[in-house]
Amino acid sequence: MSQSGAGVRNEGYPASMRDSIAKVEATRDQRLKEGPQKAMSPEQREQVLQEWHPDYKADKKRAVAVGPSKGERMPHEVVDLLEAYPVVDPRSINLASPDREVQVLILGGGGAASVAALFAHQEGIPTQDILMVSKLRHGDCNSIMAQGGIQAADRECDSPASHYIDVLGGGHYTNNPELVKALVNDGPLMIDWHEKLGALYDKVDGQYLEAHGGGTSRMRMHSAKDYTGMELMRVIRDEVRNVGIPVIEFAPAVELLLDEDGHAAGAVLTNLETDEYMVVKASATVLATGGFGRLHIQGFPTTNHYGATADGLIMAYRAGARVIDMDSVQYHPTGVAYPAAILGQLATEKLRNQGAEPVNAHGESFVYPLEPRDVESAAIIRECYGNNNGVSTPSGIRGVWLDTPMIDAIHGKGTLKKRLAAMWMMWHRHDIDITIEPALVFPTLHYQNGGVEIDADARTRIPGLFAGGEVAGGVHGKNRLMGNSLLDYNVFGRRAGISAAKWAKEHSAKTPTLKHIEAFCADLKSAGIKADRTAPIILPDYRREAVLERQLKTLA
């Protein structure tokens, strides 16, 4: 690591922000004594959401004009892709002699994909009959970035029912009850599986260190420092490598294949380095391509990995799958607002569940720290743009303080560095010590709440196509709680792997076709949509000035 040197480096906070930091310090003892603000009533929550949450702005959405979810309103950025033309010309691909034939094809290289691969194998599919393909490297994904933790109702004072009601209330009762039941019932099972694989969860005296998350009624957040996602992903990936499941990296799927019966029959891949297409025929296909953060909905920066461009959603939609709850987007309340170099990166909710509270420019607390995410985000936006109590950075971005030194004040010196090592390191790299100084935050685009419709066995509407993880919808309804998507990718990755294996044992795909793509293009044409956009976009383009625009675009 470079230590110091010539050139420009951040020297912690600029003088223009220091006055406000002094105010935060001046009120800290009093705030610690008084404890956090009270949680909002349902009416107060509704009001702040209506007035300040980005999802509630009608002009930022439109109804999609074609396909299985025709008429449903979604963000323009999503509709733009659902209504785009394919990248591949269906007639230019030779489908008669596939390059590879497998029983189970898994699209994705993240958590859900890896779990699906292991369970498809456990269900009896030999390793050479499984193929995982990923856009980036195996493990470059949202799953590896998760910090805070994973929920599972395993303590005596907790129950699947308590978990269930938390999930439903958090999701504004829009979740699919069958999926929530699967989620909460399988929680302890998945934690047990991780234990058997050798994942290192935080323990004190042999017991799990379990904490609250936004919207939980019981402390059921399991963590591995603030590297929870990394610990799970690297252990699961290590096991995929031990078992010997073939993985092709830098080979994203660009289109799904269907056979003459309308069953899933594999995918067309593209080799990102040689630009060659590759046709993989498969009896069962698992969609585990993750979410859409890199679409930068409403210009927000994002916490997501480089490959989160909604490819799977687009491909499945063209093949006839319904997408649900795509009208709601999860903004994480606390993305980095300063320094600009790491704008939008995640300041984990665990900072708040360990005691840090949001504080405005005058050092006043203004919101209960652990409201559900949409409510907490809306309250922070209101504080900055409604009440004008935000702190402005030199590049004109507004934010509020997350008073991180409170963590050590509450739990003892050294706690933050131990339990939140990744967070400490992130700011430390920019010469800010968050055990001493607060962190400036503002909401950031975080999670695709909705997605491809599935049932409790991870089946989509297309026979032979299964989906799990962030690409799928229904589990979280219109708002996900922290710790439930790591659980989601495990529970539904597993179910997708098992269902795909069972299906593949009983069905073999017939000759694959791309007729559905030709039909979809015809629909686009008759809806009057011009052929000036193609999807999936595979990789976002930040070349030239785009990189600066991305950093400067904010709500204002």
Place this chain on the structure above:
Amino acid sequence: MSEEKLMQIFIMGKAYNVPAGITIMDAMEYAGYQFVRGAGCRSGFCGACGTVYRKEGDYRLEFALACQEMVEEGMHLTQLPFTPAPRSRYVLDDLDAGENVLLQHYPAIARCVSCNTCTKACPQDIEVMDYVQAALRGDLEKVSELSFDCIQCGLCSMRCPADIKHYHFAQMARRLYAVTQSPEPDHLQTRMSELAEGIHEAELDTLMKMNLEELKQRYAQRVIETEGEAS
């Protein structure tokens, strides 16, 4: 941004002008690169963006994550997006933690010359050499503790004169330590058997049958556990 001061950097020897105050990754994109390899999480968690650089007027090579390190005037940059490091395949349950399994699977550990190059290369500030030493002693707990923040970027292994595959053996060590020395809490097994017996089904079914009003009421009546009650 037109009045923004630009500075000169060199990407694989070629000069480009980029703004100050951005990361190496953003600077390369500003210069016109679109990453295929060399970018993953863009947040310091995946290890895809290992970067080697030299500063103007300095002879030493330095190591960083392109997504985290700020660009500086006169940097000479290149990326190491792939580490051709072999790993040993194993069956976790068949490993014997009593023997020095790490040495058996990764005999090169014994060739460590204590040069500390690995530690200097690590963008996570991990005491890499210390965990190699712990591995030599067969101390799984110490290896796990010291290596825990490893993002498996491979920079240490690219630099090691003894060709040790640090991050691979450390992964194996952590998993083995977890299953042998960090046992699963009892209450998890208790809950698992309750679930197998279906004890919680009835309560869940009741909730699943509730209408919206009933659910809202039930949600409002939740008693939130307070800190300190945790067992």
